[in-house]
Amino acid sequence: MVRMKGCSIVKAAEPTRKGTLSLSEWDQVGIITHVPTIYFYRPPENWIRSPNKISTTLKESLSRALVAFYPLAGRLRWIGGRRLELNCNNAGVRFVESESVMKLDDFGDFSPSSKYDGLIPTVDYGLPIHELPLFMAQVTKFACGGISLSFVISHAVADGQSSLHFISEWAGLARGEPLKTAPFLDRKVLRAGDPPASQPFCSYHHSEFDKPPLLVGKSDNAEERKKKTTVTILRLTNEQVKTLQYTANECQNSSSRPYTRYETLTAHVWRCACKARKLVKEQPTALGICVDARSRIEPRLPTGYFGNATFDVIATSTAGELVSKPFSFAVRRIREAIEMVTNEYIWSTIEYLKNQKDLTKFQNLHALGSEEGPFYGNPNMGVVSWLRLPMYGLDFGWGKEIYVGPGTHDFDGDSLLISNPSGDGSLVLALCLQVEHMEPFKKHFYDDI
Incomplete structure (x- = not known):
């Protein structure tokens, strides 16, 4: 064609x-x-x-x-x-x-x-x-x-x-x-190209570099990697987004900062995935959260910094806790992971990687068809936010686009949150899951709001 x-x-x-x-x-x-x-x-x-x-x-x-x-x-x-x-x-x-x-x-x-x-x-x-x-x-x-x-x-x-x-x-x-x-x-x-510091900047346990949880009873994720996946686009109205945020924040202390759209929607995706996959209650599950360090690092990165200034942190729980406890529990787990990303944590992350003799196990090579690197498929998820990216209104001289999308993302557990170009507060979720889990996920995604 x-x-x-x-x-x-x-x-x-x-x-x-x-x-x-x-x-x-x-x-x-x-x-x-x-x-x-x-x-x-x-x-x-x-x-x-x-x-x-x-x-x-x-x-x-x-x-x-x-x-x-x-x-x-x-x-x-x-x-x-x-x-x-x-x-x-x-x-x-x-x-x-x-x-x-x-x-x-x-x-x-x-x-x-x-x-x-x-x-x-x-x-x-x-x-x-x-x-x-x-x-x-x-x-x-x-x-x-x-x-x-x-x-x-x-x-x-x-x-x-x-x-x-x-x-x-x-x-x-x-x-x-x-x-x-x-x-x-x-x-x-x-500090690109610099050797490790003679004295560590600060020491943290960087759980984002630990091996993600496996399905209970499995010794590796080879079987999960081979399962066929499918991709879908799911849309939420502004009213649905607000309903989820209200549910997340109704038990919040009035002095606490309200949960964001990203925190709320990501928690909803995580819980729905646990239900769709029918994970046993004791199943550990990890959620990869992409954090932009541009405004968190000191000194702030220069305007127009060209490179990678984002990295993943991990929220963890068991499927049983996510599904049985109030929705705010999942949202709080995500906020706790994000709030770990302080200036000290950021520099510690860089130093941790500088001290690694080999980076193979930290590299995600899905598109290369490799068995190496992390795998955030079943029972895990990753939710990347494009909510603040200036992706709309791209005019090369013949007018603005009528549609923009993320292309193809073909590995289990990968998802993107995107704002609707109308600016009315509605959101789009681009999601890849194993075929057997997609329809149950869609049902929970809308029924649980």
């Missing part, structure tokens, strides 16, 4: 700095593969009538954007201890042009389905890592005149905030505007 018309390498339009760039510890742990995002547009006729206008505009502006964001045009390479560094060699990014017989109306509400096949650049992880572009884009023209524009960007180079910073600047350049905020590229502010 999708036919490739062309594939090119786009390089920075002007000479850029050459040489190696050290990565921070956060760049090298967790997900180190590519993260997909897809936008759908309905450009006006003057863009559609000119057959190459869209692709030419995108490629020329992308080339200019890479002058400031030149690390994205480089390549990763392995060094000792399963660590990575970035070779800034302007090898370029990949740009794919394709067309499809489908129409935008064929996508309905844009829920994940096989219709997405072929619309997002594929990464060949069978190649050596130093041959893989760090950023790939694909524009697909549909029969109705609509288009999709998708991206995959290496999580070893940028987190969500940094990725959207780059894409937003690219869109501005495409519209003929100057760069608004230059990226801050020196990762030395997070």
